Amino acid sequence: MALKTPVSIVAIESLSALGMGREKVWATYLSHRHGIEERSFPGEKAWVAPISEEYKDSIEEVRRSQSHYRKLDETVLFALAVSRMAAHSARWKKNGNFGINIGSSRGATGIFESHHKQFIKEGSTSPWTSPATTLGNISSWVAHDMQTSGPEISHSITCSTALHALLNGVAWIQGGMADRFLVGGSEAPLTPFTVAQMKALKIYAKAGGPFPCRALDLKKDENTMVLGEGAAMACLQAGDSPDSLALIDGIGYATEILESSVSISTEADCFQRSMQMAMGDLHSSQVDAVVMHAPGTIKGDESEFRAVHKVFGPDVPLLTSNKWMTGHTLGASGMLSVEMAVLMLQHQVFIPLPYTGEKPKAKNLNRILVNAVGFGGNAVSILLKRPR
Incomplete structure (x- = not known):
């Protein structure tokens, strides 16, 4: 479907096993080095693609930047860190009038598993359990962090969540209800229960070798899906902007x-x-x-x-x-x-x-x-x- 009016991507930033920031991410692509490693989980090991330890400090900075953030899941913290980067790259200031649509397939898996474990053990839970594990809290926390006055939307549409966020941003812009939208997805699924769920589907990588995940290798004779964590955000703007990346x-x-x-x-x-x-x-x-x-x-x-x-x-x-x-x-x-x-x-x-x-x-x-x-x-x- 062609668009009635142009929509530009004026900034895009991410945090993943590739690194953080476009220059680092591009350098990793050129290196042809993956970020997959083997980790131990209760009762078993699994191949996963975590963010590098060198970026943990950036996440801790976000966690410490406001007292409320100390209780948030990494899914939200990843989104906050990357959204700040994307808005800075786009030169969008705080208190701006732009929309936000950020989603997650699984949501606050780490916090949820932790609170549920406490409930099973003690029969009670923290008053922060519900607000910290609500799937819709990603966009609302980013909107709070950036003090925006535009619409904020969260959703889960499984693995196409981030691109559905992009669709929503385009629709708002095409409909004339907004001229700027921050869109993307965030996921921190490297938890014991989430890994166990993926393994139960019989699609998870078993072998290692130079490339544990062999995506698009049509000659492979076994499934090689590997879970990874990260976040990615794009800044959409109405029109054919001179700052357009695409x-x-x-x-x-x-x-x-x-x-x-x-x-x-x-x-x-x-x-x-x-x-x-x-x-x-x-x-x-x-x-x-x-x-x-x-x-x-x-x-x-x-x-x-x-x-x-x-x-x-x-x-x-x-x-x-x-x-x-x-x-x-x-x-x-x-x-x-x-x-x-x-x-x-x-x-x-x-x-x-x-x-x-x-x-x-x-x-x-x-x-x-x-x-x-x-x-x-x-x-x-x-x-x-x-x-x-």
């Missing part, structure tokens, strides 16, 4: 009938529809690359790959994914993929997968499509265009 050229979304609680159809019908909607009347040859959702599972990667071939036919663009580096950050993953696309457009360098043996030909990058999908088959595709 223009949103099209948006698409679709939901399909479930075949199971965790999978999409064999040819990812939802992705086919969302990609076609995002491209609109644009010829398939005008899309130069796709940052795929590709979580590292056999069925998930293969179905999205088939959907891309169905939509693009002989004009299949360059294909990549960043989950082999970041792990699957659930509700934040879509915006991390948008950041990857923005950086590739900005630097005119395509980041390939290091383990497939494919050597993509160099080409100009003018338009990149970004995909995300979550449990329930709720796909989103965002078409980004290089600014003039």
